[in-house]
Amino acid sequence: METQSKREILAASPLFDNLLPAELTMLAELFSLRDYAASDIVFNEGDVGDSVYVIAEGTVEVQRKTAQGKIAVIATLDAPQFFGEMSLIDKEYRSATIRAKTKTRLLQLTNENLHIFAKNYRNGFTWVVVNIARMLSSRLREVNRRLSEKS
Amino acid sequence: MKPCSLREVQELLGSAAFDGWFGRYKGAQTAIEIARARREDLLSQAHMVRYRADLTQQSADDKLFAAAEFEDRSAQANAEFASIENDSFEALSEFEGQRQRAIDALVARDRFEKLLEDARQGAADLKARLDAAKKHTTPEGKAEAERLEMRMAEVDAQVGYLARESTAAESRRVREDKIKQDLWLRVEAAWSNSFHANMARSEYAFAARRTRAEAEQLFLRAAQERKRVEQLDAEALVMAQRISELEGAFDTLLEEGRRSFQCSLIREFMYWPHAEDVKAALTVPLIDEAKHLNIQVSAMQAYRLERGRGLDFIEPLLDRRDSDGGGADSADDPRLESFFAPMTPNPATTIR
Numbered sequence: 001m002e003t004q005s006k007r008e009i010l011a012a013s014p015l016f017d018n019l020l021p022a023e024l025t026m027l028a029e030l031f032s033l034r035d036y037a038a039s040d041i042v043f044n045e046g047d048v049g050d051s052v053y054v055i056a057e058g059t060v061e062v063q064r065k066t067a068q069g070k071i072a073v074i075a076t077l078d079a080p081q082f083f084g085e086m087s088l089i090d091k092e093y094r095s096a097t098i099r100a101k102t103k104t105r106l107l108q109l110t111n112e113n114l115h116i117f118a119k120n121y122r123n124g125f126t127w128v129v130v131n132i133a134r135m136l137s138s139r140l141r142e143v144n145r146r147l148s149e150k151s
Numbered sequence: 152m153k154p155c156s157l158r159e160v161q162e163l164l165g166s167a168a169f170d171g172w173f174g175r176y177k178g179a180q181t182a183i184e185i186a187r188a189r190r191e192d193l194l195s196q197a198h199m200v201r202y203r204a205d206l207t208q209q210s211a212d213d214k215l216f217a218a219a220e221f222e223d224r225s226a227q228a229n230a231e232f233a234s235i236e237n238d239s240f241e242a243l244s245e246f247e248g249q250r251q252r253a254i255d256a257l258v259a260r261d262r263f264e265k266l267l268e269d270a271r272q273g274a275a276d277l278k279a280r281l282d283a284a285k286k287h288t289t290p291e292g293k294a295e296a297e298r299l300e301m302r303m304a305e306v307d308a309q310v311g312y313l314a315r316e317s318t319a320a321e322s323r324r325v326r327e328d329k330i331k332q333d334l335w336l337r338v339e340a341a342w343s344n345s346f347h348a349n350m351a352r353s354e355y356a357f358a359a360r361r362t363r364a365e366a367e368q369l370f371l372r373a374a375q376e377r378k379r380v381e382q383l384d385a386e387a388l389v390m391a392q393r394i395s396e397l398e399g400a401f402d403t404l405l406e407e408g409r410r411s412f413q414c415s416l417i418r419e420f421m422y423w424p425h426a427e428d429v430k431a432a433l434t435v436p437l438i439d440e441a442k443h444l445n446i447q448v449s450a451m452q453a454y455r456l457e458r459g460r461g462l463d464f465i466e467p468l469l470d471r472r473d474s475d476g477g478g479a480d481s482a483d484d485p486r487l488e489s490f491f492a493p494m495t496p497n498p499a500t501t502i503r
Contacts, residue, residue, distance in 0.1 A: 003449075018486050022469070029467035030446055113445060116466045123484045130490065 003028045006107060009056045012080040015131050023117075023124035030113040034106045042098040042106065049087025049094045050111045055079040058104030063097040076101065085132045088114065152413050155423040157468060160433050160453050163412060172408055173451070176437060179401045186397055190390040197383035204376035211369030214362050221359035225352050232348035239341035246334040253327040260320035267313040274306045420462065425455070432458050434465065 007028035010016050016024060031054070036042060042053065045065060055078055062075040062083065074096065077083060087094055088111060118125035155163075163169050281303055284296035408416045415422040419438045425431035434454050441447045445464055448454060455466040 003447075026467055026469065032445075032447055033441065110445065112464065120469055123487065127486060 006031055006033070006056075009080060009107060010054060013054045013082055014080075014135065015052070015054065015082045015085070015128065017131050018127045019124050023121045023127075026117055026120060027109070027124075030117055031107040031109050032113075034108050036100040036104045036106065038100055038102050038104075040100045040104075042100065043084070043094050045094055045097045047094045049084060049092075051108045052082060052084045052088050052114075053098075054082045054107045054109075056105040056107050059101040060104055060106075061099050061101050063099055064095075065097075071097075085135070089129075089132060089136075152415060152424070154426040155413075155433060156426040157433060157453055159426070160423060160435065164435065164451055164453070168411065172404075172411065173437070176404055176408065179397065179404055180437075183394065183397045183401060186390055186394045190387055190394060193383050193387040193390060197380050197387060200376050200383060201380045204373050204380060207369055207373040207376055211366050211373055214366035214369055218359050218362035218366055221355045221362055225355035225359055228348050228352035228355055232345055232352055235341055235345040235348055239338060239345055242334060242338045242341050246331065246338050249327065249331045249334050253324065253331040256320065256324040256327040260317065260324045263313060263317035263320045267310065267317045270306065270310045270313050274303070274310050277303050277306050422456075424458070430458055432456050432461075434462075 003025065007024050010027055010031065011019075011024055016027065019027070033056075034042075034053075036058075042060065043049065045063070057079060059076060059078040060083070061073045062077065063071050064074050066072050083098060084094075086092070114125070114128075117128075277299060281296060281299040284292055284299050287293070287295070405416055405418065408414070408421070412421065413423075419436065421435045421437065423433045425433055432455070434456050436448045436450050436452065436454070439448070439450050444462060446454075446467060448465060453468055455468050456462065457464060
């Protein structure tokens, strides 16, 4: 996939809101293309996580094991959503399993490649972190809202 | 080899000398790839044809063995046919003898039945005469009646004897007829077996002829396939020599590249020490590579790498043309100002 095509996909992702064209160009070079067939596992819950993924094409399921050991689908994501960002921030193991629901094309950014971006574009990197923080914050607000509704 | 700046590398990439060399590099690489693919194809074909030739040979051997088995079966059926034919002639001869004996028994029974009928008729006549004589009271009449009674006793004995003989003759006829029927069944069975054996002989002989012909065809095909293997092996050998020549020419081209462009060039990447960073190097891939490096790289693009890590970790270079004029990382990035701008009070919670 050409850098330009990758850049267009990244520009549509909320992960890269507010980034400048040059920053997106470098990110496009740092992202690697990964293709998955339907039912392929992208990563498993408990794996060591070192990458964030942006969905270019297709749909993935976010799965977690229940206390009874069953697999529960907790979310379905499609382009241009992203996943895997939590392990980049907290350095913990993967909190869920990601399985391709359809034939899926993902863009993968490793922690090492993100470091290159950070070295070259401090402000751009800050905005990526801010975007992740905003997204996590939004999720936290949503959880709080649901908890307050329940109580 | 002297350290280079990015600008120098980019100038080099845009030069006619480099363009000409890169064209020859790509041509040589393509020629090697084509020759290798051709050799692999030839070797693969040779393996497959060799394997097929072995299978064909095995199949031909099996067919030949099967043809010999059919020939044996045909010979066995022929011997069986001759033996059954001989038995059938004997059975037929026996049947003919028995048929005559059955006819004789029938004739004998008919004779006894005729005699018995005549004797019974005589006895009936004599009985009538005796009854008439008994009605006469004269001495001559009485004498006649006594004489007739004596005669009657003789005739009754004769009838009894003939009745027994007739029954015995019928039993004999039935027995002889049964033996004749059994013999006929034996003859018919022999003929049926003989027919089956003869058909088996002919069919096995046909199967043997056909199978032997098939085996011969297969032997011929195996020989042709082995010849094809020899041709393919010879072509693969020629292609191996061609690859060796192409690789020699490719090595010469690489050496020319190293000398002309003052770089380190292994096979697919060119490297220069970075003029502005002693720990870094600049690299230019001569190929596109999407999967096996930490980033996707394109041919004829410059990248940065650490001297210590080499291709283990490549970094893209900043694209100055795409830059927003140097303000991206500046302290007065307007995006930061908007981020740190004070929040608008929430109308829902503001105390008026």
